[in-house]
Structures are given as structure tokens and as C-alpha cells.
Amino acid sequence: MSDRFKPAAQILKEYNHDSAKLIPILQKVQDAYHFLPEDVMRYIANELGISPAKVFGVATFFAHFAITPKGKHIVRVCNGTACHVKGSASIIQAVKDKLKLKEGQDTTEDLLFTLECVSCLGACGLAPVMVVDDVVHGQVTPAKAVELLDEVIKAEAK
């Protein structure tokens, strides 16, 4: 087996090749590969004895799963009701401008960032909220958002 499939093989082993565990398997595989690549999904389907179309169906049903490559850093901007009222739209626009994301594009060309607009992070008291790599930032302004991105870019440049 080529090295490419070794992480997936390990995860399948952990779950005993049980096709009923498809969702947790895909979650772990996504953690390992940052998204769900087509060949890896096909491999999982073959190993679990289910059809690749079924795996694709599950992967496209849940918003959590990504079937296109994701960036190294995940930026989540909340656009739930509270954050929306507190001006999250301008934050989203600032992030898009900073990362030069075109309409419909959520991952930067250099695969450094992926922007996700999410519906509620359950931290409405801090609205508007932005999460960079699992660190929650409250009462964000467009300027603060750009600052946070610059910090990541600076750290990456080192």
C-alpha cells in the first residue's frame, strides 16, 4: 500500500472496518487529510464493502465534511442571528478582501486559509465572533479580523 492510504487504513482498523461507523471514520479521516479526497473515500468504500456513491452521499450531506481541499488554517466567522446583527457581514467581507477570495471560493490559492461562515457558535454574548484554528475571539471588528490573520501569516513566514 502506498503511504497515502496508511492513515486511512489505521483509522479503519481502529473502527474494526465497521461500515455502521462510517460517520466517525470520515471525521477522523478528514482530521488526518484536512478534507475527504476522492481516492481516499473510494478506498474507504472498498474496504468497508459499501458503494463509493454511498460514502459520497454521506460526505455531501453533512456540512462538516469537505470534499475539496481545505487550508492549513481554518477561519470561522459566525453569521448567526446575534453576530449578524452585530455586523458579522463586514467581518466576512474584510476577511475575504484580505485573503483575496473570489465569489464562491473559500480556500486560498496557497492552501493557507479556509474561510467558513457558520450559523452559530453558541457564544452569542461575545458577538460578533471569529474563530481562528479553534481559538475564539469575541467582539471582533473588521480591523481586528485583519490583525488576527496577519498574526498567522507572520507566524507562517518564520
Next chain:
Amino acid sequence: MEKENFVLIEGKKVAIEGERNLLELIRKAGFNITTFCYQPELEIYGACRLCLVEVEGMGVVASCCVAPRAGMNVRINTDEIRRLRRVNLELLLASGNHNCTLCSKSGRCKLQSLAQEMGITEIRFKAKQKETHRDTTSAALVRDNSKCILCGNCVRICNEIQGIGAIDFAFRGYRAQIATAFNKDMGLSQECVSCGQCARVCPTGALTPNSQEIEDVFKAINHPTKKVAVHIAPAVRVGLGEIFGLPQGKSIDGKIAAALRLLGFDYVYDTAFAADLTIVEEATEFLQRFTQGKNLPQLTSCCPAWVNYVEKFTPEFIPNLSTARSPMQMMGPVIKADFVEKGGKREDLVVVAIMPCSAKKGEVKREEFYVDGNPDTDHVVTTVGLARMIKEAGIDFANLKDEEFDHPFGTKTGAGVIFGASGGVMEAALRFAVAELDPKGKGKLDLSALRANSTVKEAELKVAGKTVRVAVVSGLRNARKLLDDIKAGKNKYDFIEVMSCQGGCVAGAGQPQFEGWQARKNRAKGLYDDDAKLDYKSQDNKDVMALYGTIFDKIGGHKAHELLHTHYFDRKDRTGQK
């Protein structure tokens, strides 16, 4: 004491006799409610919400999902039910691109006919029209998701009956659609074997057999110099008639021969001729393998979707597949060889096959069936496609007088005709093989076990001191199970017939659509009725036997091998494996 075992449907007492759900009982009572997602041979899905009824004490229920219970009082045509069904239908109509006049399914579409039945003249809901994307990449099938109502019949038949799962639901909510793995075009699907059973159960024009070739056929017919030969598969003669209001399953080969001449075909032949030829080669091959005990069980190879299946899913059985070509792919090269022998040029003869099948369309495009860029069979038209041609040409089909097929390639025996029914190929092969093993054998074989209306059948024959064990399966999931049992050593056979469509070619994707088993029974009966009027075994086909010594040196000889046999490819997906 128990209550009497009946349900009250619109005030009428209807006895419960093992019906699986209320819908079946309602239909038995004579109320033929049009629904989309209910298919008797598939699991209940309950998606289309058009079988809604009111049950006293239960309220409004989807009758396909409710078990009949004694004492139920069922109402079908209340104002409430009529209103709900209408809303549900309007929502379906609003959700897609249902431009009937431009749809190949027009006139045979359930969505269309239900809209007519309900007298719908406007849709009150304005929805964003789905973009039309006609996927024509598959030779066998055309897909247009904008016409899909997500009833799921295609997904369920591909999973439950074929055991493949080439398509499934993907995405979510308004964006939900039926998709192949990774949303590839059908022509690029690693899993699809082109059997077309998805199209057979599709109530709308979302999945249909590819009918683009009809234009090419008309062009060939009207070509100033080219000659066009046509031949019809056995199942076509028992499938076409119902489109023209003739009794379902009655063989109308004479009318078809007449219609084909009126359409302008130069030579009108019968695929059953080539079926006899297939039997001569395939049964001879079986006798050799049987004597040597090599590559048993032999698997039939005339079903192209089954061949695709073996190549894609169980390539370890490729050595077991008979190398004999399908009748269609024997017919093409034989007619062309004869044409060349008589001084013609191969490319000046266009061979058209009328087939009950979608996979046949892909079969003719396989590389190994081309000679210097010229295909052995030029075009495949389905039974339904032929009906369209006949209608377009304005032929009054139902009133045609019977005509004969042209000879020699229209000569057939009963053995060739029964190829269209599950069990028919095996019976034909055994008729040949037994006569070879036991030339003094008396009369006809009793193979009624192979004619049963079942998807898994077996028989054991004692011939000349030897026992031959055969099996007949239809439906690819059944076939897979049989192969798995053989691998596990649980079962042993000498010869296995596999047809991808349950019931055989009579139930192919190219045939008029139907639900349930009765249509299969009627059509198979039509073939066996024809068989009873014809010679018994393929050896009796003098025009077939005359080929040996003219075009071919001998049975199984070199030239015969070149024109009548083929080879297979391992196309299994092994992503990530060594």
C-alpha cells in the same frame, strides 16, 4: 372471537389476503392510485406522498407505509385527500424542469399522466427552475437531474436488486440529487454496468435509455448507397406490441418484420438466428470444459451488463465466462462477412440491432468489436426506440399483415427464441449439449424448473452416465451471492446462466416500462409459445449449420474463434490496495 379479516375501502369490503401494505389492498380493490416511489419488488420508501389516504382513527397516512388491519375504514377521494395529493404533485412539478413536449419520456411519464388525471393546469408555487444538465456521456443511459423527483426508485433497485449502488442520494435539502460516486458523469462511473434497471423504474424522464442513435439509423436508411441490415432480439417481439395496444406478451414478430421493411431496412433478420449460433459455440465450449473439468462452472456471457459486472466486481471469475460472443455480436460480423464475400465493402453495410436493453448500446462500442475502425454492430435501438421510429414514420402498426424474415439470417429455432427469458439460454444450451452427449436421446427435455418465475433456479440432469448441475440467476445481487457461495465451497455447479435484469431480457431497460411480475410472465410466455411452434434445438437450424464449411471451417475452429469469440478485461477498482 376475531373480527372478520377485511378492510372497508370507500365503503367496499375488501378481504386481507397477505398484502404487505394498504396500497396493495387498495389497488386490489380496483382503485389504481398513481404513485411514484412504490415499486412492488423494492423496499418501501414512502417519499412521494401520493398514496395518501384517510384511515378512521389514524388520520391521513401514506398507504404504502401502513400494514392493513382488520376493521380499518379507508377513504380515498375525500376533499382533504384530493387537496393534499394536488399540493404534493404541484410541489413536485414546481421543483423541476418539466417541459413535457421536449422530453423523451412524454406520453410514458407518470408525472405527466398524474398531472392530467388531476386536471392540473397551473402550478401555484414559483420555484427557482433547476438548470437542465443532460448527461449523455454514457452510451447506455441519459440522465437529466432537473427532471428528477427524488423518488429513489433508481437508488433502491441499483442497491437492492443489483447489489451495486452506482448511484445514491447526494447533497442536501434543495440541492439534494441522485449522483454517481463523486458526482461523475454516468459514462465515467466506475460502478455502473449499464443494465438500465434504474431507467426501468424511473417514473419521469430523469433516467432514460440513450436514444440518440435513432437519428443515425434514419440517416443510414436514407443514404443513397449504403445498405442497412436490421435484426430484432427475441424479447423485442413480446415487448413492442403493448405500445400499440396489442395484448401484452403476444409475439408479433411478423408485424415487426413488415414494419422494418416499411421503415426502409434492406435486410430484415432475426437475432434468434445468432442465438442458435451462440448456442452451437457456447455449448460446444461447455462440453469441452465439462469433459476436461476446466474453468467450471462456465458462466454465460450474452448479457453485457453481467459481463461488465464480472469485469468490474468479480474479475477472478473471468476465466469462467464463456468466450462466446453475445448473439448480437455474432450477428454483426457474420452478416458483414457474408456481405463482403458477396462482393460488398464492409463499411457499405450498416448493421442495426433492435434490443430490449440499454447495456447493448455500450457493448457495441467495446474496442474489441471493431475491425479497422468499423464496428461489428453499427447501431443499437431499443424496443421503445423502434416504437418511436414506427410512429414517426406514420406506420399503422397494429393493422400490419405478418411478413417473413429474410433468410438465411432470419432462420431460427425455438432454442434461439427463448433466449429472451431467464432460463432460456440455459435451456437452449442443454438442448444442444444433451443431443451431442446422447445422440440417440428421446424427445424433449423436461426443464420446467428453469422456466419458473423465480430469480434463482437450479436443475440437475443425468446424461450418458454423467450428472450436469446447472443454475439460472437473474438480478446481479443474486448472481453475486451465488458466486460468493461457490467461492466459499457451499455450492457447486457446472454451468450458470446469468441475466442482469430479473426475469431476463423481457424485463430489460429498453422494453416498455412495467411494475411487478405479471408483465415478465406474459412476455416469457409469448416466447415459449413461439418456441412450441419452431424446431427444438439449435442443431436443427440448417442455415446456422451451413455456416460451418462456408464462412467457418468448423465449430470452434480458427475463423469461428475470430468472429464468434471474444476476451475480457479486469476492470476492478483497487484504489489504495496493492
